[in-house]
Amino acid sequence: MAVRGSKTAAERDVVIRGRGITVGFEDRLILENLDIDVYRGEILGIVGASGTGKSVLLRTILGLQAKQSGSVEILGTPYDDADERTRRLIDQRLGVLFQQGALFSSLTVLQNVELPMREHLKLSPRLMEELARLKIDLVGLATEAAERLPSELSGGMIKRASLARALALDPDIVFLDEPTSGLDPIGAAEFDQLIATLRDTLGLTVFMVTHDLDSLYTVCDRIAVLGDRHVLIEGTVADMLAFDHPWVQKYFHGVRARRLEA
């Protein structure tokens, strides 16, 4: 269910809790002592200037990027210290859509969507195919798309196919890295709508890195702005508009933002 409502932060169910996250490359710190909470059922938009570490944060939460210090708890379980079995169980409850879609180019859409099932579940090929076709339908792709290779798909179809793969294991949390980048405004708006519908119908929690102001205004319940190596501010669009920070002011009061406010 959506988090929109009257619950206070303390009453909400935190599904991702990051504390004191510090990540650097060589002598350059990208994230320093960063804290972040993600609440069950919300769509959280992660925004910030280019290079502030949004993708690094996403990868760090997923354990794909080593950190110098800090902790990450996912669905109530410490993820960093988890043994392999526990980690695999948590991984099954997470879906990820990487920036470029990251579909395997030599596999059809159907085979791509089946892949996580092959890795994590013991299902008959027939059941796997049925489930994969359901996911393909769920994200609004035509039945024929299942047999196509990624190179035969438009940008919007690749995003949808990647989303179908991210949903393959019925995850609780979906991570999206710039899901609408490269889409035309209509395709982007349709994709945003799809995310919102899936959140509402499947009860997903969505962690979405984005540069897309339309997405922030239309589908995100909450926004966290990265800057100066940590979360500068988190809250609603109204909170962003009232926040006195040069980048946040410029971004949320810029020409594009004013168009959305109009």
Ligand SMILES: Nc1ncnc2c1ncn2[C@@H]1O[C@H](COP(=O)(O)OP(=O)(O)OP(=O)(O)O)[C@@H](O)[C@H]1O
């Ligand atoms: N594996 C790596 N090795 C060295 N530096 C890295 C590595 N991964 C990321 N960085 C650096 O960390 C910084 C943050 O990168 P990141 O991709 O998280 O930025 P971002 O906020 O997602 O940017 P954008 O909005 O442009 O996608 C960048 O300066 C990037 O060059």
